[in-house]
Amino acid sequence: MVNSFLPLLVTAARAVKTNFVRKTRQPLTTQEQFLRSLLTVHQKTAYGQTWGLSAIKTIDRFRDQIPVLPYSSYEPYIERMVKGEKQVLTADPVVYFSLTSGSTGKQKLIPVTRRFQNSLRRSNLTSIGFLEAALRDRKRSFGKLLITNSAKLLGRTSGGVDYGPAAAGVFRMNPWLYRQLFAHPQETVQVADSLARHYICLLFSLQEGATGGIAANYPMLILRICRYLEEYAEAFIHDIETGTIADWLTLEPALRRTLEKQWFPDPNRAAALKHILRSEGRLTPQRVWPQLSVVVTARGGTSDFYFERFPDYFNDIPVFGAVYSSAEGNLATYADVNTDGSVLAIESGFFEFVPPDQWGVEHPKTLLANEVKVGEYYRILMTNYSGFYRYDIGDFVEVVGFYEQTPLIVFRHRAGGFLSSTFEKTTEFHVTQVLAALQRDTGVKLEDFCVTLSEHEFPAHYLLNIELAKDQPPINAQDFLAGFERLLCETNTFYGVNRHNQIPPPRLRILAPESFTVLRQRQVQKGVPDSQLKFPHISEDRNFLAGLTVLEEFKL
Numbered sequence: 051m052v053n054s055f056l057p058l059l060v061t062a063a064r065a066v067k068t069n070f071v072r073k074t075r076q077p078l079t080t081q082e083q084f085l086r087s088l089l090t091v092h093q094k095t096a097y098g099q100t101w102g103l104s105a106i107k108t109i110d111r112f113r114d115q116i117p118v119l120p121y122s123s124y125e126p127y128i129e130r131m132v133k134g135e136k137q138v139l140t141a142d143p144v145v146y147f148s149l150t151s152g153s154t155g156k157q158k159l160i161p162v163t164r165r166f167q168n169s170l171r172r173s174n175l176t177s178i179g180f181l182e183a184a185l186r187d188r189k190r191s192f193g194k195l196l197i198t199n200s201a202k203l204l205g206r207t208s209g210g211v212d213y214g215p216a217a218a219g220v221f222r223m224n225p226w227l228y229r230q231l232f233a234h235p236q237e238t239v240q241v242a243d244s245l246a247r248h249y250i251c252l253l254f255s256l257q258e259g260a261t262g263g264i265a266a267n268y269p270m271l272i273l274r275i276c277r278y279l280e281e282y283a284e285a286f287i288h289d290i291e292t293g294t295i296a297d298w299l300t301l302e303p304a305l306r307r308t309l310e311k312q313w314f315p316d317p318n319r320a321a322a323l324k325h326i327l328r329s330e331g332r333l334t335p336q337r338v339w340p341q342l343s344v345v346v347t348a349r350g351g352t353s354d355f356y357f358e359r360f361p362d363y364f365n366d367i368p369v370f371g372a373v374y375s376s377a378e379g380n381l382a383t384y385a386d387v388n389t390d391g392s393v394l395a396i397e398s399g400f401f402e403f404v405p406p407d408q409w410g411v412e413h414p415k416t417l418l419a420n421e422v423k424v425g426e427y428y429r430i431l432m433t434n435y436s437g438f439y440r441y442d443i444g445d446f447v448e449v450v451g452f453y454e455q456t457p458l459i460v461f462r463h464r465a466g467g468f469l470s471s472t473f474e475k476t477t478e479f480h481v482t483q484v485l486a487a488l489q490r491d492t493g494v495k496l497e498d499f500c501v502t503l504s505e506h507e508f509p510a511h512y513l514l515n516i517e518l519a520k521d522q523p524p525i526n527a528q529d530f531l532a533g534f535e536r537l538l539c540e541t542n543t544f545y546g547v548n549r550h551n552q553i554p555p556p557r558l559r560i561l562a563p564e565s566f567t568v569l570r571q572r573q574v575q576k577g578v579p580d581s582q583l584k585f586p587h588i589s590e591d592r593n594f595l596a597g598l599t600v601l602e603e604f605k606l
Contacts, residue, residue, distance in 0.1 A: 055229075055230050056192075056193075056194070056230050058230075059178070059227070059230045059231070060178070060179075060182050060192060062175060063175045063176070063178035063179035063182060064179045064182065064183075065179075066172060066175040066176050066179055067175070067176045067178075067179025067180055067183070068179070070172075070173075070176045070179075070383070070393075070397060071454070073396060073397065074393060074396070074453055074454040074455060074456040075454045075455055076455065077394070077396050077419040077420055077455055077456040077457075078418060078419065078420045080396045080397065081109075081396055081400055081401070081418065081419055082109060084396070084397065084399070084400050085109060085112060085400040085433065086107075088400065088433065088434070088435060089103045089104075089106055089112070091141050091142075091165070091435075092139075092140060092141050092437075094137065094141065095137045095138060095139060095140060095141055095437075096127070096130075096137060096138045096139070097127060097138065097139050097437070097439070101115065101116055101439070102115060109418070112440075113402070113416060113440075116439050116440050117413070117440065118404075118413065118414060118416075118431060118440045118442055119439075119440065119441065119442060120441075120442045120444070121158050121441075124139070124437070124438065124441075127139050127437070128159055128161065128437075131144055131161055131209070131437075132147070132159065132207045132208065132209055132211075133207070133208050133209045134207075134208065134209025134210060134211075135209070138437075139161060139436075139437025139438075140161060140163050140165075140166070140435065140436070140437040142163035142164060142165045142166075142435075143163065143164075144161045144162065144163055144211055145162060145163060145164060145211065145223070146162040146211065146212055146213065146214075146218075146219040146222065146223070147159045147160065147161060147162065147207060147211055147212070147213035148160040148162055148213070148214075148215065148216040148219055148377040149204060149213050149214060149215065149377075150216075150376075150377045157577065158377070159213060160216075160377040160378055160436055161436055161437050162219050162436065163435060163436075164223070165435045166379075166434065166435035166436045167219070167220070167223055167224075169379075169380075169397070169398045169399070169434065169435050170220075170375075170379065170380050170398060171224070172397050172398060173373055173380040173383045173395045173397065173398045174372075174373060174380070176383045176397075177370075177372045177373050177383045177384055178192075180383065180384060180385045180386065181344065181346075181370050181372070181384075181387070184368070184370070184386050184387045185343050185344060185368075185387075188368065188387075190343035190344070190368075191262065191341065191343060192262060192343070192344075193233075193260055193261065193262020193263060193341055193343060194231065194232055194233035194258065194260065194261055194262055194263075195231055195232050195233060195261070195262065195263045195264065195265045195346065196232070196233050196234065196251060196252070196255040196261055196263070196264045196265065196275070197232055197239070197251065197264075197265045197266065198239070198247060198248045198251045198252075198266065198271070198275060199215065199217040199239060199266070199267065200215050200217065200218070200239060200241075200242075200244075200247060200579055200580070201214075201215065201217050201218040201221045201222070201236070201239040201240055202214060202215075202218060202239075202240050202241070202242050203218055203222075204218075215579050216377045217239070221236060221239065233254065233255045233258040233260075233261040233262075234250070234251050234253075234254035234255050234258065235254060235309070235312055237305055237308050237309055237312075238250045238251045238254055238309070239251065240302075240305060241301060241302070241305060242300075242302065243299070243300040243301070244574070244580040245278075245299075245300070246299040246300045246301050248274070248275065248278050249278065249282060249285075249286075249296065249299055250295070250299070250301070250309065252275070252278060252279060252282075252286065253286055253289055253290070253295070254312075254313075255339075256286055256290060256319070256323065256338060257290055257316055257319055259319060259322075259338075259339065259340070259341075260339075260341050261339045261341070261342065262339075262341050262342060262343050262344070263342065263343060263344040263345065263346055264335060264342070264345050264346070265345075265346035265347065265372070266346075266347050267347065267348060268347060268348050268353070268356075268583070268584065269347050269348065269353050269356035269357060269360070270356050270498075270583065270585060271347070271583065272345060272347050272356075272360075273356060273359055273360075273363075275335075276334070276335060276362075276363045279333050279334065279335065279338070280332045280333060280334070283323075283327050283332065283333040284327075286323065286333070287320050287323050287324050287327065288320075289313075290315070290316050290319055290320040290323065291315060291316075291317055291320035291321075292315055293313060293314050293315030293316075294313075295309060295310055295313060323338060326338060334363050335363055335364060335367075336363065336364055336365055336367060342364075342367060343367065343368075344367065344368055344369070344370050344387065345360070345364055345367055345368070345369045345370070346369075346370050346371075346372050347369065347370075347371070347372075348371060348374075348461075349369065349371035349384070349389070349390045349392075349460075350371070350374070350390045350392075350460040350461040350462065351461045351462065351463065351478070351479065351482070352478055352479070352482040352585075352587055353482075354482055354483060354486040355482040355485050355486045355489075355496075355499075355587070357369065357486070358486050358489040358490060358495075359495065359519075368387035368388050369387060369388055370384060370387045370388075371384040371389075371390070371392055372384055373392075373395070374392045374395075374459070374461055376443060376445075378432065378434075378436055378438060378441065378443055379398060379399050379432055379434040379436055379438070380395045380398045380399065381394070381395055381399070381401070381430065381432065381443075381445070381447075381459070382394050382395050382458075382459050383395050385453055385458075390450065390460045391450040391451055391453075391458035391459065391460055392458060392459060392460070393453040393456055393457075393458060394419055394456050394457050394458075394459060396419065396456060398434065399432045399433060399434035400432070400433040400434070401418075401419060401430060401431065401432055401433075402416035402417065402418065402430070402431040402433075402440065403416060403417045403418070403419075403421075403422050403428035403429070403430060403431070403447075403449075404416055404417075404428055404429040404430075404431065405417060405426065405428060406426075406427060406428075409429060416431065419456060419457055420455065422449045422457050423449060424449050424450065424451055424452070425448070425449065425450075426448070426449055427446055427447070427448050427462065428446070428447055428448075428449065429442070429444075429445070429446055429447075429465070430443065430445050430446075430447050430459070431443070442465075444464050444465035445461055445464060445465070446461075446462050446463050446464070446465065447459040447460060447461055447462060448460050448462050462477070462479045463477040463478050463479045464478075467586075467588065468588075468590075469481075469501060469502075469503065469512075469588040469589075469590060470590075471503060471509040471510045471511070471512065471552075471553045471554070472509050472548055472552045472553055473544070473548070474542060474544040474545040474548050474553065475542075475544060476501075476512075476538070476542050476545055476588065477542075477588070478586065478587050478588050480538065480541050480542045480545075481499075481501050481538070481587055481588055482587055483537075483541055484534060484537040484538050484541055485499055485534075485587075487537055488530065488533050488534060488537060491533060492525070492529070492530060492533060494518070494522060494525050494530060495518070495519035495521065495522045496516050496517065496518060496519060496522075497517040497518065497519050497520070497563075497566055498516075498517055498566040498585065499514065499515060499516045499517070499587060500515050500566075500569075500585075500586065500587055500588065500589060500594070500595065501513065501514055501515070501587065501588045501589075502515060502588075502589050502590075502591075502592065502594055502595060503590060503592065504557070505592045507554075509552055509553055509554055510554070511554045511555065511556060511557050512538075512553075512556035512557070513556070513557050513559055514531065514534050514556055514557070514558045514559065515559045515561055515595055515600075516558070516559070516560060516561065517560075517561045517562075517563065517564075517565050517566050518560065518563075520563070527558055527560070527602070527604040528604060528606070530558060531556065531557070531558040531604055531605075531606055532606065534556060534558070535549075535555065535556055535606065538556075555605065555606040556606065557603060557604065557605050557606075558603065558604040559600045559602070559603045559604075560600070560601045560602045560603075560604075561595075561598055561599065561600060561601065562598065562599035562600075562601055565595075565598045565599070566585070568597075568598065569585070569594075569595070569598075570583055570585065573585075
């Protein structure tokens with residue numbers, strides 16, 4: 051299927067990227083202009099009148115006058131907006147509410163206006179411009195993407211505004227952009243059932259042999275797509291050969307009828323896929339899509355652990371972070387593939403950085419984009435057109451360099467994401483770095499892992515709970531546990547210092563197959579959208595793994 055509009059999108063993205071690069075040479079000027087424009091637009095809102103936005107003319111006055119607040123402080127305002135009240139946090143009408151996943155806390159409703167969406171579109175186009183340039187440098191081409199995110203609306207507020215996943219709002223307001231970027235019809239992502247949606251998106255993309263990339267929010271979800279491609283290979287080939295859509299899929303009748311009208315048999319494509327399956331023993335993305343050029347998914351945080359499995363499916367295909375974002379807004383844009391550092395999104399929000407010595411302060415002194423230092427960790431604050439001002443999103447980032455004069459940041463962990471037997475504060479980033487290194491050093495393949503604390507003991511033992519990959523033979527548990535101990539001492543200095551005089555030795559627990567599938571199903575049952583799952587790799591909840599079967603437990 052040839053799409054003549056994709057080159058137009060790429061041309062537009064190049065222009066937007068060029069303009070962004072120019073602005074990165076003067077980040078403070080760009081940030082000042084953004085803030086002044088936002089304050090002018092929102093000064094007559096209920097929030098603007100309460101906090102005197104019209105009187106603020108400088109960044110220093112803004113920081114002195116406006117408090118740093120978490121989401122809970124905005125809830126009373128958002129409740130008024132949900133009921134239909136205008137001019138509360140934003141001057142523009144709210145056209146959609148994004149519902150966050152709730153995988154790391156309570157679900158949140160985020161107001162979306164067209165002005166807010168336009169501000170995000172700039173950084174999204176910038177990322178496409180950077181990706182196209184990076185692929186061109188590597189003699190690869192930019193092509194349509196496979197994506198399995200749910201875009202199904204979840205309901206309507208009492209004020210008459212639709213709400214649902216962030217992706218649903220983006221696709222709803224940008225149907226033209228969807229058609230240019232993705233290798234399957236927009237109706238495919240409207241399917242409610244998770245397995246059926248993945249199957250249908252894969253099915254249409256398999257017939258679209260020119261698919262150029264795979265995109266998902268997190269690397270774990272990319273691996274799930276790969277597993278589905280393997281598991282349902284025979285069914286995909288049958289449907290492509292016969293022009294049918296599997297009758298065992300849980301599909302809404304109206305959607306099934308719509309999709310069947312767009313589906314047709316392709317015996318030649320089926321024969322090619324059948325040949326791959328017979329010769330390779332499975333279908334893999336790189337074999338079924340010869341033009342596959344990129345995997346688009348989150349980098350930083352816990353991603354490195356899952357990236358260890360990527361060569362099994364993608365060999366040396368580059369991985370691109372696209373945009374470091376949340377439902378509340380875009381924070382940074384990636385400028386290249388295979389890199390964790392992303393460029394602060396200075397056109398899409400106003401950002402402040404809280405240094406470590408201010409983390410426990412009620413009214414912290416913040417740094418601006420031109421004042422941060424490489425190698426330092428900061429808590430990031432955002433102000434943008436979604437109606438948040440000096441909003442504490444709860445993310446801790448590391449500055450790893452500069453793009454021109456604008457900081458390159460990497461997400462490291464969320465607020466409160468610590469595990470402590472005593473006072474060592476082991477983060478999710480610490481343990482994912484350790485387990486990624488362990489997989490490399492030992493050759494052991496893991497399905498997943500989670501580090502918890504033993505019950506009824508103080509100080510508590512660290513419990514390394516792992517599920518071995520399906521093709522992984524028995525491991526040397528003592529060596530694996532000793533490697534975990536050694537690497538964690540090196541990665542978290544405070545753990546290393548206190549390990550032998552305060553913290554008792556860790557233990558290894560091997561869980562039964564499908565244990566982490568059960569945990570993910572529990573999250574989905576709690577209301578977390580399957581395309582937004584963020585599986586925690588540390589937990590202080592002593593009952594987090596309750597009910598799972600421990601096959602063996604080992605001590606040092």
